[in-house]
Structure formats: C-alpha cells, structure tokens
Amino acid sequence: MTALDHPTRRHHRPTCRPARRGVALVVVLWTVAVLATVTAVAAQAARSSAQVTANWRARTIGRAMAESGILAARTMIDDSLRAYATDASQQQAFLTRLTGGTAPDAATPVLSDTLGSGVFAVAVVDVGSRLDVNTAGVEGLAGLLGTVTSPGAAQETARRIDEALHGGVDETASPARAARDSLAAVLLGRPAPLRRFRPFETLDALQEIPGVDTLALAQVASSLTVDGNGQLNRRTASAAVRTVATGSLVDAATRLLIIARGWAPGQPLTREIQAVYDVSPDGLRLVRWREQER
Numbered sequence: 001m002t003a004l005d006h007p008t009r010r011h012h013r014p015t016c017r018p019a020r021r022g023v024a025l026v027v028v029l030w031t032v033a034v035l036a037t038v039t040a041v042a043a044q045a046a047r048s049s050a051q052v053t054a055n056w057r058a059r060t061i062g063r064a065m066a067e068s069g070i071l072a073a074r075t076m077i078d079d080s081l082r083a084y085a086t087d088a089s090q091q092q093a094f095l096t097r098l099t100g101g102t103a104p105d106a107a108t109p110v111l112s113d114t115l116g117s118g119v120f121a122v123a124v125v126d127v128g129s130r131l132d133v134n135t136a137g138v139e140g141l142a143g144l145l146g147t148v149t150s151p152g153a154a155q156e157t158a159r160r161i162d163e164a165l166h167g168g169v170d171e172t173a174s175p176a177r178a179a180r181d182s183l184a185a186v187l188l189g190r191p192a193p194l195r196r197f198r199p200f201e202t203l204d205a206l207q208e209i210p211g212v213d214t215l216a217l218a219q220v221a222s223s224l225t226v227d228g229n230g231q232l233n234r235r236t237a238s239a240a241v242r243t244v245a246t247g248s249l250v251d252a253a254t255r256l257l258i259i260a261r262g263w264a265p266g267q268p269l270t271r272e273i274q275a276v277y278d279v280s281p282d283g284l285r286l287v288r289w290r291e292q293e294r
Contacts (some may be wrong), residue, residue, distance in 0.1 A: 057264070074258065089283075128255060131224055133200055206224075257274060
C-alpha cells in the first residue's frame with residue numbers, strides 16, 4: 001500500500017455549495033422585492049388611470065346633461081311664448097310663474113330629468129328683477145348692501161367694486177367713447193367719465209376683489225346680476241332693488257338667465273351652464289353663454 005492509498009492521508013477538495021446557496025437566496029429575495037415594487041407601481045398606475053377615466057366620463061356626462069337642460073328649457077319657453085303670442089298678459093303671467101316672481105329663492109328648479117346615466121336640473125331667473133352690478137354705481141350698490149351690513153361697510157365695498165369695474169383713468173378715451181362704454185353714465189345722465197370700463201362677467205368675480213365684505217355680498221347675491229339690459233321689471237323686483245336700481249321700468253321679463261346643472265349620479269363633479277336670452281314674443285335670442293364646474 002502506498003502513501004497515497006492510505007485512508008488517513010486522503011485529501012478532500014473544499015466545497016462551495018453553502019456559499020452558492022446563500023447567494024441564490026439573496027437573489028431570490030431581491031427578485032421578490034423588485035416584483036413586489038413593480039406590482040405596487042402597476043396597481044397604483046391602474047387606479048390612477050381608472051380615476052382619470054372616471055373623472056373624464058363624469059365631466060362628459062355632466063356637460064351633456066347641462067346642455068340637455070338648456071335645450072329642454074329653451075324649447076319649453078319658446079313653445080309657450082309662441083302659444084301666448086297673441087295675449088301679452090298670458091305671456092307675462094307665464095314668465096312670472098317660470099321665474100318664481102319675487103320669491104326669495106328665485107332659482108328653484110323648474111325642470112329636472114334623468115337621461116341614461118346623467119341628471120340635469122334647470123332654474124330660470126328674471127334678470128330684470130335684479131340689480132346690475134355693472135350699472136348700479138356706488139350709490140346703488142351701497143344702498144342694497146346697506147340692507148345687510150353697516151352703512152360704512154356697504155359704502156366701502158361699493159367703492160372697491162366701482163374701482164375694480166372702471167379700472168383707472170384712460171387718458172386716451174374720448175368723451176363719446178366713454179359714454180358708449182359706461183351704460184351707467186348714459187342712464188343716469190351724468191358726464192361720461194374718462195375711465196376704462198371693464199364689466200364683470202360673473203358674480204364670483206366680486207368675491208375676489210380685495211377689501212370687500214364677502215359675507216354681505218353673499219347675502220345679497222340673489223338680488224344681483226351682471227347680465228342686465230337697462231330694464232327693471234317692477235312687477236318682480238324686490239322693494240330693495242326697486243329703491244336703488246336705475247334704468248327704464250317694464251312690466252314683464254325682457255331678459256332671462258337659464259341655469260342648467262348636469263352630473264353623473266355618485267360623482268362629485270357638476271357642470272353648470274348659464275345662458276342669457278333676450279325675450280321676444282316669438283321666442284328667445286341668445287345673448288351670453290358661460291360654463292363652469294361646481
């Protein structure tokens with residue numbers, strides 16, 4: 001027996017299997033962690049995509065419903081005006097019922113319906129029963145605001161609104177141009193001011209003017225408008241509005257504001273369309289169109 005054959009002198013090669021198993025375990029754990037991260041990211045992306053899709057669908061449905069409400073209201077009003085075309089008193093009575101007369105909440109829905117997966121509700125406002133912010137002047141605004149706040153606060157808010165409305169002195173404006181731009185000056189017979197005239201397009205813009213009494217404005221919002229045509233309906237305007245408003249007096253609605261809101265049930269997004277129409281014996285004529293989300 002040689003030395004190489006002796007059992008006590010045999011040499012065994014070292015093995016690396018335990019180390020390999022350790023590396024494999026680490027790789028597996030890292031792989032699991034990466035897959036879990038990818039899965040979480042994918043799930044979040046899917047949820048975000050689903051939410052975006054749901055919001056887009058709700059906006060689309062809301063706008064379609066609001067447009068449907070405007071169309072339904074206009075069709076109903078046009079048909080009624082034509083039906084009463086030969087009787088002015090019946091037309092007047094219809095418009096008074098439609099707009100709620102002098103009721104405190106004149107924006108009560110007059111139409112509502114469900115179409116497919118959407119809903120709409122429509123209210124109609126007699127613009128002539130409200131005080132036009134763009135033509136009321138400081139005195140008119142202060143007079144109306146004074147019914148809900150102190151005279152000093154009312155005067156200050158009215159002054160700030162008037163400053164925002166006219167936007168400073170326009171050195172390049174001629175008296176004739178200023179007269180055309182300022183309906184208030186024409187109606188009141190005052191000298192045309194050489195100032196820029198920037199009429200408000202929404203009542204919401206009043207709340208953004210620095211220094212105004214926002215609480216008082218909110219309290220008289222149902223008596224204000226930015227869509228007036230210089231005519232005041234003495235049959236439907238409140239006593240407070242009749243006291244401070246300017247313009248020619250009429251006995252029937254000459255301009256209507258149709259407010260339509262549409263939404264998808266269960267969704268928080270609401271689309272609102274405000275359409276302003278002049279009233280003629282044979283139907284409505286579009287004057288202004290506004291859209292916003294509520």
